[in-house]
Amino acid sequence: MSGTNGQNPDNIDYMTDTRAIAVGENLPGCKKRDPIVVADNVTRNFGGISAVDVEHLEIPRHKITALIGPNGAGKTTLFNLLTGFDTPNSGSWTFEGNNIAGVSSYKVARMGMVRTFQLTKVMGKLTVMENMRLGAANQPGERLSKALFKNIWGGREREITKHADVLLEKFKLDTKKDDYAASLSGGQRKLLEMARSLMVRPKLVMLDEPMAGVNPALTQSLLDHIKNLKAEGMTVLFVEHDMNMVRHIADWVVVMAEGRIVAEGPPAEVMKDPAVIDAYLGAHHDVDLGDAEGIRELEAELEADEESIVGTEDAGIIAPEAIEARLEEEEGK
């Protein structure tokens, strides 16, 4: 699956690309072969608490990176800072080589770096489709009011609606597009928030605990969607507590504790790192994070799932071809 959305000009199969992610050793703050985000000396204090104190961090492009760490480690605060939802005490960072420290969250999204929230921010009193249109309002040239009032908008509006239709179908929310978002389950809201974030055709998707509070059936579907983002050429950074999820889908893991990066590397390696076990489990050193029975079960389940479209030709979440095909279909009616 490659080259469908203009994000993969070199036609690389991102699902099977095994080139090294880091340059040199897998150490905290290590340089990456191809970083999409580079952050330096980012600090954020709340009163006497140092919530974030990151000396150097690079997020690898076209990979799925998990940001893990115990409660209060600073993961959400780091997300807030990088995406312009909070202001640091110090620090600088770039996205695709552009300095975006101090840039508003709205502009950051328009540049192709989007995020979802731990507690979803879908608008309950708007329909599913209206929420999707709001996502498009983050695109250059779009206005929130225009996004909602389609009659004054013509062709562009049609294209946006078709894009939303394709996404809603992929996320299995198409039958709910006229329902109020408030009527969706917690898991469906997470799916909607993810689908909505894709309306800007982002390059980097940042998900804050996407699997939290989601039932097992939807968890599986969310995992597939996250993998599909990578198959489509996007980069994913997600916060997660559940090691099984991390082990299953992450190419790279960054571990935070007390505001700092304490380890980085591929999941299997990081989960055996004593610094990680210390940070995570405190006294329970006998637990092997890399060898839980649950991980094997989840893997078997995903392999057996016929609806799982990971890495297949059907994985075209935001492929322009799919949108064009729909427009043609419509015109032919």
Ligand SMILES: Nc1ncnc2c1ncn2[C@@H]1O[C@H](COP(=O)(O)OP(=O)(O)OP(=O)(O)O)[C@@H](O)[C@H]1O
């Ligand atoms: N707005 C705030 N005001 C004061 N303290 C805050 C604020 N936001 C975060 N903190 C503190 O900063 C630290 C880091 O919090 P943060 O929410 O970033 O951690 P986290 O790793 O995302 O935790 P969790 O996994 O529980 O979501 C914590 O000690 C938290 O209490």
